[in-house]
Amino acid sequence: MASIFGSLRICVTLPRIRCLSTCGTRNDTQSILRSYLLRSSHILKTRNCSTSAIMTSLANKPADSGGFRLPLDVKPTHYDLTIKTDLENSIFEGVVKIDLDVKKETSTIVFNSADLKLNNASLYSDALKIKQLDTSPSLDDKAERCLLSFPTPLPAGSKATLSIGFSGELTGAMMGYYKSSFEHEGTKKYYTLTQFEPTAARRAFPCWDEPLLKATFAVTMISRTDTVNLSNMSVASEEIYEPQTTKIKDPSLEALFSALTTEDSHKAQWKVSKFETTPPMSTYLVAYANGRFAYLESSYKSPLSGKTRPLRIYSTPDVIHQAQYALDIKAKVLPIYEEIFDIEYPLPKLDTLVAHDFDAGAMENWGLITGRTSAFLLDPQKADMAAKKRVTVFQSHEIAHMWFGDITTMEWWDYLYLNEGFATLMGEVIIVDRVYPEWKVDSEFISEHLNDALDLDAKLSSHPIEVHCPDANQINQIFDSLSYAKAGSVLRMLSNYVGQEHFLKGVSIYLKKHLYGNTVTKDLWQGISESTGVDVPKIMDNWISKIGFPVLTVxxxxxxxxxxxxRFLESGPAEEKDxxxxxxxxxxxxxxxxxxxxxxxxxxxxxxxxxxxxxxxxxxxxxxxxxxxxxxxxxxxxxxxxxxxxxxxxxxxxxxxxxxxxxxxxxLSKAGFCKVSSALTIVDILHEEKEFLVWDSIARNIITLVSTWWEHEAVVNDLDAFRRALFAPIVQRLGYEYSPSESVDISQLRTRAVGQAAVAGDTTVVEELKTRFAEYMKTKDDSRIPADLFRTTILVGVKHGGRQEYEFAKALYENPTTPPSKSISAIMAMCGSQDEGCIKDTFSYILSKARNQDIIYFLNGLQMMNYPTRRRCAQFFKDNYTELAKRYEGNFSFKDVVSSAFGNLTKEEDYQQIVDFFKDKDTSRYNLALSQTLESLRASRSWINRSTTDVSEWLSEWKKRSL
Known part of the structure; x- marks a missing residue:
């Protein structure tokens, strides 16, 4: 899965706002958090912080669910899954038949189920030749498990088939089997799709919802005839259901079909789509969708077998024209993956479905990738470089998972990094570098991933890459920069040490040894050791199993x-026990x-x-x-x-x-190992640098300084003057116009320079962009605004405008036909308005009209585009906590909402108010993100106290030299 913060990082071109992730975070149970805090208590004492205050604020957690894992007395081997989708009435129902291997004699069966109504549970034993019924299944809502009891025990070594009917509501939960909406020709329409990772398959059908318990799946979908059904595999057969003539051979399905109606129509309104059976796979990778989709089609030829496979990308009809680029990337990278791994993609097709409502960035369902519009769509006529990079990375990342995660799957969520770290390195660096070498993605990785990972891992509230996951709350929280960026960084370091060719050979050995199986860390090390002759565990074990990373003093x-x-900590030298x-x-x-x-x-x-x-x-x-x-x-x-x-x-x-x-x-300057003035001196020395990516790293760090000292007006003004002196000359040299013949590096440098000069208040740049935006508003023609400068232009236009400019940006967000990047730009612009009435409207708009998936963009916009709204943003979260927690119940992204709401505050009273607010809340869904937010606040406060004079004096001296 690709974290939404991967998208935000590229789209917003700002440092990631988090006090964790992502690529995200959530974490642990009360006992694990308590141990974290005990280990970190020294920082609280030495930084004048109250350990007991944090402990009190985070104390109200559910007890550790020791029985979260299912018993293994029976194991599933095959699912026959039938789902009937009723879009008009927002309900689904179905029947699942599960073939079981009985490992130990048992008269009870325990499986996962949540938010479903179950009925007609029956069990047929091959050995006993009898069918048994359970009319009163025992449900444990907290553990999300169901227990069925049968009078006659099943003998060990026998086979059995469990059949259960189920039904549920189609909501906008963005997990399980849910509905999404779009507007077409003035009408709101719906479609459905699944999001099961990590533990939401149980919300769609009863199952053994653990990665280790792989099985094959034969999916049948019943739907209205004017809709399209999609699943992991190709359609084996599709027929119209006609009540008068269609024979129902399976009695267990009769109830489903008997409820179908032709209403007043003489033609049948329902159809039955049967899909081919999957290879063995984990439940979190099962996928299906139903809606009135359009598609684009391509294909690729396997370099290993010569077989040609169809490739499609599906979306709603209004945006399908923006999907061609993502389809083209899929066709380019698939054969490269096959060649590198020497393993052919095993399924008969690979689809991508673009969704308007999606919790993460994208998801690697085997044969049916799903994801946000911002992950897969771009304007084919005016694609800016950021959009091209974003779509390329998302598509390639998810395709990497077709091998890392789908064919070979981690044994349990402790080893999530075996999926996500590899998809980050392979999908975003090694493969993309072979398609677009001019992008210099290995160099870009340093800012996009390595530095991001080190920022998070420099906290005592970090966690190891390989981390114990006792329950669903813990699992959801580890989809963060440690499982993605740090894991990818550690693997990149290993690849450089042993040589990339040997590294990839070892990866191929690892995959081949565990095809369709499950793995742990030692399996990977064995493969790379075999190809290199290096004692890989000796080098790598502490990087994977221990928290943190070192600072090397020379x-x-x-x-x-x-x-x-x-050990390096952002708060300063580590105490001996740490x-x-x-x-x-x-x-x-x-x-x-x-x-x-x-x-x-x-x-x-x-x-x-x-x-x-x-x-x-x-x-x-x-x-x-x-x-x-x-x-x-x-x-x-x-x-x-x-x-x-x-x-x-x-x-x-x-x-x-x-x-x-x-x-x-x-x-190092933030942690107090050297002065900020030393860092600024190095930036000043590099002021004639030509490479975009060096300037990008400079920009990110100056943004961090300004964001940290945001309440120190004199420091911010001087930093902005320094920033103008760095970037305005680049704008003067490169201008505002882009040429197809210029290098990617020049294009990106122009974009970055204009953005930095504008936000720093360079008058010439601001006036140029205001003029172009005004013309756009007047004519509705944006041809004078280069695609790469669209975001900066609209930000400047609204920030320096009033109600009219604000409403124009809001209309851009609400227009579903605009490319996703324009919609996100519009959100940022709305949040940057200096008009008090407009900002009040924005806070109201977040809950009344914004899509749930976009709330994170609004909060980040209010934090980064408009410093005066930072505390109002935190108060907004507190005032609306109950509603926000309900909207994001069970979703990945609530932890990021928490971090974004509070992550840029710096005062002592801010810290205490956060602690006081959460002390009576159940924070088990986001307690790690919260502890990281608090730790970041303290670190920023210490940095300000330690370095304000140093920064001010250096800037004062710089101004004298510049005169």
Missing amino acids: IENENGILVRQD NETIWTVPLSLLTANGDKVNVDNSVVLDTREKTLAIDTSKPFKLNAGTYGVYRVLYSDERFAAIAKEAAKGDTVFSLNDRIGLVHDIMA
């Missing part, structure tokens, strides 16, 4: 350098002698300290290429020397080195 002496590793892990750190030592550069990837640090004999009179650097998952701390003098050499371009230090340098020193 001390120069007469013998070379002494390198020491300690600094016990010794990582095996690939040092990637770069040394230079004139133009001759050497990188030694063999040297590792697997002790607390190590001395390396090098000539420190020549340029050197650890973590060459920024592949290591750690920060490096040098003296101020060495940092400046590296920056001065880096300012010369690629001669010694690569693009990756320069990006990593900027991120490292800013993170």
